[in-house]
Amino acid sequence: MLALAALCVLVAAAAWVLTPRPEADGGAGGGGGAVPEQGAPSVLAPAAPSSSERFLADLERGARDGGGPSAVAWEVLGDLPGPASEVLSAYRAVPTASLAVSGYLDLKGNVWGAVVRDSRGWVDVVHVSTTEAAERTEVRVARLAREDL
Numbered sequence: 001m002l003a004l005a006a007l008c009v010l011v012a013a014a015a016w017v018l019t020p021r022p023e024a025d026g027g028a029g030g031g032g033g034a035v036p037e038q039g040a041p042s043v044l045a046p047a048a049p050s051s052s053e054r055f056l057a058d059l060e061r062g063a064r065d066g067g068g069p070s071a072v073a074w075e076v077l078g079d080l081p082g083p084a085s086e087v088l089s090a091y092r093a094v095p096t097a098s099l100a101v102s103g104y105l106d107l108k109g110n111v112w113g114a115v116v117r118d119s120r121g122w123v124d125v126v127h128v129s130t131t132e133a134a135e136r137t138e139v140r141v142a143r144l145a146r147e148d149l
Helices: 002-018 055-065 081-092
Strands: 071-077 097-104 111-118 122-130 136-145
Touching: 055 071, 055 081, 055 136, 081 097, 081 111, 081 122, 081 136, 097 122
Parallel strands: none
Antiparallel strands: 071 136, 097 111, 111 122, 122 136
C-alpha cells in the first residue's frame, strides 16, 4: 500500500515536470499549468511484457504506432539494485532523456522508483520492487506523453 502511495507521488512529480511554466514572471507564483484530462492513461494500466534490453524500444514503438504499450513490465531473478541500475543505464544512452527524481520508496529498500523526463515530450515513471527474500524483482515502466496529461 505504501508503494502505491509512493507511485502516486512519482506520477504527480512527472505531471509537474511536464507542466509548462511561464518564464516571463521569473518563476515566482503565477500561472497554472495543464490540468489532466478525464481519461488520461494510468501508470497502473496493464503492461506489455518486455525486458531491460528492449523496454525503451517497446515504449517508443507504442508511442510511434499509437497502439503499442504505454507501460511495460518484466521480472528478473535477484535483488533490486541490479535491475534498477540496468534501467538507469538504458536511459543514460538516450541523449534527450534526463533523470528528474529517483530513490527508494520504502524503509526496507524493497521498492525503488524514478521519473525520467525527455525533451521530446514524454515522461517515464519507473517502479522496481523486490520480494522480501530478494529472490525476484519486478520492473515496471509507464510512459506518459505531454498530450496525455
